[in-house]
Amino acid sequence: MSSKVIHALYNDDDVLMKAVKEVRAAHHHIEEVYTPFPVHGLDKAMGIAPTRMGITSFMFGVLGLGFAVWFLNLIMIQDWPQNIGGKPSFSFAENMPAFVPILFEMTVFFSAHLMVITFYMRSKIWPFRKAENPDPRTTDDHFLMEVAVEGSEKELTSLLKGTGAIEINVKEKH
Amino acid sequence: MGHYEAPIREAIITGDKSYHDISVDVAAPIEGKANKNWWIAFSIALLAFLWGVGAIAYTIGTGIGVWGLNNKINWAWDITNFVWWVGIGHAGTLISAVLLLFRQKWRMGINRSAEAMTIFAVVQAGLFPLIHMGRIWDGFYVLPIPNQLGSLWVNFNSPLLWDVFAISTYLSVSLVFWWTGLLPDFAMIRDRATKPFQKKIYSLLSFGWSGRAKDWQRFEEVSLVLAGLATPLVLSVHTIVSFDFATSVIPGWHSTVYPPYFVAGAVFSGFAMVQTLLLIMRKVSNLEHYITRVHIENMNKVILVTGGIVTVAYLSELFVGWYTGSSYEDFVYLSVGAATGPYWWAFWSLIICNAVIPQFFWIKKIRRNYIWTFIIAIFINIGMWFERFDIIVINLSRGHLPSTWTQFSPTFVDIGIFIGTLGFFFVLFLLYARTFPVIAQAEVKSILKSSGNNYKRARDTGESLPKQTVKIREKVEIIEEVADDKDAQASNLLESLGEFDASTDKADDLKKVKGIGPVMEKTLNQIGIYTFAQVGKMTKKEYDLLDSITGSFPGRAERDDWAGQANKLKS
Numbered sequence: 001m002s003s004k005v006i007h008a009l010y011n012d013d014d015v016l017m018k019a020v021k022e023v024r025a026a027h028h029h030i031e032e033v034y035t036p037f038p039v040h041g042l043d044k045a046m047g048i049a050p051t052r053m054g055i056t057s058f059m060f061g062v063l064g065l066g067f068a069v070w071f072l073n074l075i076m077i078q079d080w081p082q083n084i085g086g087k088p089s090f091s092f093a094e095n096m097p098a099f100v101p102i103l104f105e106m107t108v109f110f111s112a113h114l115m116v117i118t119f120y121m122r123s124k125i126w127p128f129r130k131a132e133n134p135d136p137r138t139t140d141d142h143f144l145m146e147v148a149v150e151g152s153e154k155e156l157t158s159l160l161k162g163t164g165a166i167e168i169n170v171k172e173k174h
Numbered sequence: 175m176g177h178y179e180a181p182i183r184e185a186i187i188t189g190d191k192s193y194h195d196i197s198v199d200v201a202a203p204i205e206g207k208a209n210k211n212w213w214i215a216f217s218i219a220l221l222a223f224l225w226g227v228g229a230i231a232y233t234i235g236t237g238i239g240v241w242g243l244n245n246k247i248n249w250a251w252d253i254t255n256f257v258w259w260v261g262i263g264h265a266g267t268l269i270s271a272v273l274l275l276f277r278q279k280w281r282m283g284i285n286r287s288a289e290a291m292t293i294f295a296v297v298q299a300g301l302f303p304l305i306h307m308g309r310i311w312d313g314f315y316v317l318p319i320p321n322q323l324g325s326l327w328v329n330f331n332s333p334l335l336w337d338v339f340a341i342s343t344y345l346s347v348s349l350v351f352w353w354t355g356l357l358p359d360f361a362m363i364r365d366r367a368t369k370p371f372q373k374k375i376y377s378l379l380s381f382g383w384s385g386r387a388k389d390w391q392r393f394e395e396v397s398l399v400l401a402g403l404a405t406p407l408v409l410s411v412h413t414i415v416s417f418d419f420a421t422s423v424i425p426g427w428h429s430t431v432y433p434p435y436f437v438a439g440a441v442f443s444g445f446a447m448v449q450t451l452l453l454i455m456r457k458v459s460n461l462e463h464y465i466t467r468v469h470i471e472n473m474n475k476v477i478l479v480t481g482g483i484v485t486v487a488y489l490s491e492l493f494v495g496w497y498t499g500s501s502y503e504d505f506v507y508l509s510v511g512a513a514t515g516p517y518w519w520a521f522w523s524l525i526i527c528n529a530v531i532p533q534f535f536w537i538k539k540i541r542r543n544y545i546w547t548f549i550i551a552i553f554i555n556i557g558m559w560f561e562r563f564d565i566i567v568i569n570l571s572r573g574h575l576p577s578t579w580t581q582f583s584p585t586f587v588d589i590g591i592f593i594g595t596l597g598f599f600f601v602l603f604l605l606y607a608r609t610f611p612v613i614a615q616a617e618v619k620s621i622l623k624s625s626g627n628n629y630k631r632a633r634d635t636g637e638s639l640p641k642q643t644v645k646i647r648e649k650v651e652i653i654e655e656v657a658d659d660k661d662a663q664a665s666n667l668l669e670s671l672g673e674f675d676a677s678t679d680k681a682d683d684l685k686k687v688k689g690i691g692p693v694m695e696k697t698l699n700q701i702g703i704y705t706f707a708q709v710g711k712m713t714k715k716e717y718d719l720l721d722s723i724t725g726s727f728p729g730r731a732e733r734d735d736w737a738g739q740a741n742k743l744k745s
Contacts (some may be wrong), residue, residue, distance in 0.1 A: 011691070013623075016176075036193065036362065037616040038390040042178070046387055053395040057403075071721050073316055075327040101336040101414055105343045106407070111402050112347045119396045120381070121359060123389045125357065129382030136365035138385055141193035141619075154495065165690045 003173040004149040005031060006156060007134055008165035009142050013039045016143040020045045020165035023147060026159055031146040034138040049153075057115035064110025068103045134171070148173075177623035180424040185627035186280050189463035196621035197466075200359070200615040201366050203459045208608055211458065219600035226594005227589045230305055238308045240587045246578045247570045250563075251588040255595060258443070259299035260341065260415055261436075264408055265444025266292025267348055268476075269356075274397065279625055280472050282617040283464045286359075288448045289352040290610065294602040295447070296345045299402040305591070305601055333417035334690060340414040345405055351400045354393070357383040359611035363688035374606040394588050412440040419565065421616050426506030426569035431487055440482035442528070445477045446554035453548045454655045455607060467542050474541035477554065484561075488529055500629060504574035508562040514583055517568045524564050527557025667719045669699060671708040682706045686743055689734030690704075 008045040015041065024032055030046055043050075073092045076099075078083075081089045089095050120126055138144045143164075149156060153170065160168055191199070208216075211285055266289040273281035273593055298483070303311055316338045318328050360380035367373040416436035419427040433591070439705050449470065456465040488508055493504035496510075505511035512521045531553045535541040540550075563634050606612070623629050632638065681704040684695045701720075703709060717731045 002429075004655060016396040022188045034385045034386045035390060036197075036620040037389065038394050039387075040620070042387050043391040048388055048391060051388075051395045054399050057399045061593050063443050071318065071328055074332050076235050080327055082329070084329060086332065089331070095331070098331045101410065101417075102330055103331075104340055104410060105336075105339040107408050108347065108403050109343045112400055112612060113244070115396060115399060116350045119354070121393055125384075125389070126385055127378055127381055127383040131360075131361060131364065131377065131380065131382045133365070139362040140197045141366045166685075167688065 001015050005148045005171050005173045006100065006149055006153075006160060007171055008160040008163070008170045009137070009167040009169075010144045010145070010164065011142055011166050013037075013143060013163075014166040015065060017042065017045055017143065019145060019160070019165065022163050023145070023159065028159070029148040029150065032142040033146070034133045034135075036139050036143070038142060039143070046094065048173065053115060053119060057111045057149050060114035060118075061107045061111030064116075065103060065107045066098075067110065068106035072099045072102060177629065178633070179624040179630070180444065181630065182250065183625070184466075184468045185623055185625055185630045186283060186466060187618065187626040188466055189629040191463060191622065191626055193544055193622065196613075196615050196619055197362055197366065199460065199463070200611045200613045201363055203608055203646050204363055204610075204734050205366070205610065212604065212608065216604045219597045219604060221599050222593050222597025224594075224595055224597070225349075226589050226592075229590030229594055230301075233305055233310075233587055233591070234310055235721075240585060242582055242583070242584045244580060246573060247567055247582040248568050249570065250582045251584050251592060252302045254559065254562040254566050255592050256299050256306075257566075258303035258414055259295045259302075259595065259599075260673055261345075261412065261440035261443045261558060262447045263292040263295035263348075263410060264437075264440035265301060265448045266290070266345075266409040267351075267404050267442065267672060268441055269448070270351065271401040271408065275405060275528050276396055278472075279293075279621045280469050281467050281622065282462075282472075282614055282621060283466070284448065284452060285617075286352075286610070286614045287452060287606075287612050288444075289355075289602065289605050290612075291343065291347055291448060291451055292444075293352060294599050294606075295444075296341065296348070297602070299601050299703040300341060300345065301595060302591075315468055320332060333414060333421050336414045337418060339739070340411045344411045347400070347407060349406060351404060354396060354400070355614055355617075356610065356664045358385060358393070360615060361385065361398045362615060363745035384658075391660060419585055424573065425500075426508075426565065428552065429491065431490060438480045438487070439528075439558060441560035442477060442480035442484055443554060445473050445480070446551040446558070447550035449473055449477075451603065452552070453544055455612065459607060459612060461657060464618060465543075470544065471538075471542050472548055474547060477532055478535045481528065481535075481554070485529040488525070493575045502574060505568075507568040511572065512568050513570040515568075515572070517564070517571065520560055520568060523560040524557055526711070527553045527601060528561060531557070542612040546580065555557070667716055669701060669715060670702075671711045684709065684744070686732075687736050687739045689731065689736060689739075706740040706743045710737050712737040712740075 008019070010019060013138075016033070016035070020030060020033065020042065024045070024047065026054075033042060033046060035042065050096070053159070076089045076095060077092050083089070088097075132140060133144070135142065135144055145160075147156065147160065149170070157168055157170075187196075189195075241250070241252065267287040269281050269617075270285040273285075304313055304408070307313055316328060316335065318330075351684050357380055360376050361383035362382050364373060364376035367376055413433040413436065416432035420429055420432040422428060450466050453470070462707075469743070491506075491508040495506055495508060502511060505515065507521070507524075512518070515521075521559060531550055534546070534550060540546045569618060571581055572579055681699075684690050684698055684704070687706075687709060690698070698704075698709075717736075
């Protein structure tokens with residue numbers, strides 16, 4: 001199977017948005033779009049499913065809260081209960097108000113860090129990873145749409161030209 | 175198309191910028207060389223830092239006795255500095271998190287530096303509790319891990335331990351928030367870098383950021399959720415710092431108004447420090463078009479509000495202290511006793527710097543003036559240091575037992591450590607300013623069309639919107655101003671490239687040359703360049719000539735090797 005892709009470069013986010021819609025309307029498969037900044041609505045226009053990072057974060061928060069309850073109970077109530085300033089630590093429920101700051105901090109700590117780690121893992125960004133944007137200009141002021149070539153290459157090229165692409169390169173995809 | 179912004183809102187990016195201009199301006203301090211002033215500032219900061227390192231080493235080697243603490247005043251400069259630095263560390267997260275939730279676009283010009291400032295300030299703050307332990311090597315006792323004392327755990331009922339958790343959570347979350355935002359900007363620097371070493375470093379720092387649509391979608395969601403998490407977090411940090419005092423029984427400390435008042439004071443001092451740093455940085459790093467009067471004015475408004483909250487808190491403390499009729503309250507840090515006692519100078523410094531001077535910001539002329547803002551910000555920095563000094567030292571100096579009343583005088587070590595943290599802070603900030611993208615350029619680009627002055631003007635006057643990549647406006651000006659000069663240059667250029675004769679030659683599609691867009695083609699045609707043969711003859715000299723005529727993309731033609739491409743296309 002031929003695995004050619006076309007890299008169409010745009011120099012305006014609004015032109016790109018319109019182009020994405022047109023290319024999709026013509027039933028071509030947009031493999032990827034590389035942009036220098038977040039273009040609002042691009043994910044919807046491309047038909048990308050909504051991200052679940054928010055849900056992930058919530059679940060990590062619940063995990064953090066649960067962990068904090070477990071370890072506060074273990075440390076302050078089970079393992080070494082102390083009478084501190086006339087306020088004995090003999091029951092979790094009675095001591096809970098004093099634990100609120102820690103419960104809160106641990107919830108935030110878990111949800112923030114584990115969400116960011118999840119984001120890095122899912123988007124494959126970490127130290128020593130090589131960048132994969134096909135053109136260095138896509139972090140500056142250009143927007144690159146990668147479209148799979150299916151059927152006539154010429155037709156697709158002219159379609160892309162019509163959408164206002166300033167540069168069109170055909171590449172073998174490996 | 176979706177970029178509309180009410181005309182009443184002032185532009186927050188000026189100077190008719192295009193996307194590319196933003197990249198160039200943000201990368202400039204990194205790609206350029208440090209000037210003399212930077213080296214002078216850096217040397218001074220480094221010296222101060224080294225002095226501080228010496229003072230800390232002396233403290234650890236000899237013991238805390240080298241500080242001016244005494245039996246009664248057992249917290250003084252150390253905790254004053256700690257709270258002062260933590261407070262300063264509040265503005266960054268407030269700007270990046272709270273203002274993100276409120277969709278304030280002006281935060282984008284300043285959030286990166288404010289966050290950097292936050293992180294560097296919290297690092298300074300963290301030093302003080304550590305060295306205050308005396309035996310710093312036993313510092314791990316504050317962590318809930320089994321240690322050699324058996325299974326004795328830390329006391330989770332203690333606000334001091336809450337502080338450990340709050341500040342470490344705050345520091346680490348601020349750090350990942352900051353770094354995640356930095357990734358696309360590091361990627362921009364990476365893709366611009368020409369020196370191999372620079373490229374390597376920024377590839378490493380950017381974690382291989384590629385800017386896929388899905389990455390951006392996640393990036394935005396993660397930023398939003400982090401903002402949502404960081405907002406209560408930033409409020410909790412200074413709330414918990416205030417618990418260190420508020421849960422005690424010392425007159426003046428034992429006060430329920432502390433948490434909100436500390437948070438407001440922290441934001442107040444944090445913004446003052448942001449003003450101090452950014453007013454200098456916008457000049458030094460040529461960022462006047464990104465950190466504008468609007469940014470300064472908006473921050474001054476926040477200062478005015480939080481300063482107002484702080485002032486109301488002072489007044490209520492004064493009133494309630496008097497109204498209780500308790501004789502202990504007659505000498506707390508906000509009382510007639512303090513105003514007329516041996517610490518009158520500290521009391522009045524606090525009132526004048528924090529409650530009186532910021533009121534000048536009610537005057538629009540002053541809050542939009544860079545110099546006045548800078549001066550007032552310095553006063554606030556000083557005033558907020560005195561607030562913490564007053565709370566700690568004045569209150570401790572006048573306790574329940576008048577026979578223990580005493581005063582505090584700092585030793586050279588106290589002063590040395592404070593100066594040292596100032597030095598350390600500026601060392602970090604100066605290094606940051608030369609190696610990091612100090613403006614969140616990706617975010618700024620995303621608001622350029624709604625808040626850039628050229629776009630706003632175009633919408634107001636109904637003229638066509640500025641095109642990206644080529645600065646039409648600038649070129650028009652060039653054409654008008656130096657028309658003769660340009661003509662001369664153009665004929666010069668044509669002389670070496672050969673004239674185009676429409677009757678014998680056929681024009682080529684110059685757009686086939688990578689780097690030449692439709693607009694550049696038009697420009698070339700205007701000059702008289704129509705064929706690959708002409709472009710193919712271009713050398714360094716012609717490129718420079720062309721650059722000086724078009725005024726856009728200096729060096730681009732050479733980089734893309736137009737001549738080489740054209741020669742290939744010609745055959």
